[in-house]
Amino acid sequence: MLFRFLKPSDVKSSEITPANIYHNRREFMQDGARIGAGIAAVAALGLNSPEAKAESRVLENITHNAAFSTEEKKTSYRVVSSYNNFYEFGTKKDDPVRNAHSLRPRPWTVKVDGHVDNPGDYDIDDLIRPHALQERVYRMRCVEAWSMVIPWVGIPLVEIIKKLGPTSKAKYIQFETLVDKKQMPGQNRRVIHWPYVEGLRMDEATHPLTMMAVGLYGRELPNQNGAPMRLVVPWKYGFKGIKSIVRISFVEKIPRNSWKRLAPREYGFYANVNPEVDHPRWTQANERRLGEFRRRETLMFNGYAEEVAHMYSGMNLKKNF
Ligand SMILES: Nc1nc2c(c(=O)[nH]1)N[C@H]1C(S)=C(S)[C@@H](COP(=O)(O)O)O[C@H]1N2
Numbered sequence: 001m002l003f004r005f006l007k008p009s010d011v012k013s014s015e016i017t018p019a020n021i022y023h024n025r026r027e028f029m030q031d032g033a034r035i036g037a038g039i040a041a042v043a044a045l046g047l048n049s050p051e052a053k054a055e056s057r058v059l060e061n062i063t064h065n066a067a068f069s070t071e072e073k074k075t076s077y078r079v080v081s082s083y084n085n086f087y088e089f090g091t092k093k094d095d096p097v098r099n100a101h102s103l104r105p106r107p108w109t110v111k112v113d114g115h116v117d118n119p120g121d122y123d124i125d126d127l128i129r130p131h132a133l134q135e136r137v138y139r140m141r142c143v144e145a146w147s148m149v150i151p152w153v154g155i156p157l158v159e160i161i162k163k164l165g166p167t168s169k170a171k172y173i174q175f176e177t178l179v180d181k182k183q184m185p186g187q188n189r190r191v192i193h194w195p196y197v198e199g200l201r202m203d204e205a206t207h208p209l210t211m212m213a214v215g216l217y218g219r220e221l222p223n224q225n226g227a228p229m230r231l232v233v234p235w236k237y238g239f240k241g242i243k244s245i246v247r248i249s250f251v252e253k254i255p256r257n258s259w260k261r262l263a264p265r266e267y268g269f270y271a272n273v274n275p276e277v278d279h280p281r282w283t284q285a286n287e288r289r290l291g292e293f294r295r296r297e298t299l300m301f302n303g304y305a306e307e308v309a310h311m312y313s314g315m316n317l318k319k320n321f
């Protein structure tokens with residue numbers, strides 16, 4: 001039993017099962033039996049820290065969107081919240097869960113600028129609250145060839161875009177993460193250029209699958225998953241899903257996203273999941289779903305080809321990787 005740190009008596013079932021939506025208790029609390037040893041060790045380490053035990057707040061009035069959800073087995077909450085990439089808190093997978101307690105997700109202001117009718121400084125609650133929260137279970141695929149299935153809570157990004165009103169000059173949307181060395185100690189090291197920057201072409205940003213997430217498993221986002229709001233684009237590699245967003249800019253030119261800026265031969269702007277285009281240092285043809293042993297074949301556009309392939313027709317995806 002690898003998860004001996006978390007005893008069932010530590011958490012009452014009424015606290016871990018969101019009252020408003022159904023989640024299988026086994027998915028939420030799944031023990032280490034089916035999880036590979038390395039991952040289990042990381043997850044156990046994470047859960048042994050006090051902050052990992054403090055569950056985030058339950059979100060009210062969430063509608064489960066079955067039409068946009070996979071029915072594949074969800075990755076357990078403990079793995080989703082303890083095996084993370086979030087370089088602002090360190091470069092190891094278990095750094096974010098151990099260090100992200102210093103992030104303060106409220107109050108939280110988002111600056112909106114560029115080619116847009118309604119620029120300004122928005123309180124996160126004014127951006128999100130007018131819209132109905134949805135739960136969508138998405139397959140997520142990291143560029144490092146591991147994958148998860150995550151029940152996100154959020155709103156379609158297009159709802160925010162409609163409210164902000166981009167002008168015809170806006171061809172791309174660009175996002176930035178908070179820069180604050182006190183809250184994000186990993187920013188004391190220049191492992192990547194701060195702020196973390198990501199972006200989407202406007203048709204990708206307004207695609208109905210693209211979400212601004214504020215929660216997972218029926219609760220507010222744990223800090224290590226990008227509280228209080230982060231992007232979710234399920235047909236792209238995970239690095240497009242920028243966390244803890246403080247700025248949204250509507251721009252004419254293609255954004256200079258962080259990973260492409262750091263290593264342009266290895267990471268592109270589009271970052272569409274594509275089993276036919278390998279990373280220079282490893283294959284992208286298959287992946288390890290966290291919690292499973294046998295590797296899976298990676299699907300074109302992470303299995304969302306029917307919904308998104310039309311946006312890239314006529315584009316050379318080997319060149320535009
Ligand atoms: N600001 C910021 N956003 C980020 C990252 C990061 O280091 N900093 N890592 C990205 C990568 S590589 C991945 S795979 C996903 C991981 O999201 P998760 O930890 O919620 O699963 O976040 C992405 N968003």
Ligand SMILES: [Mo]
Nearest residue numbers: 142143238239
């Ligand atoms: Mo990633």
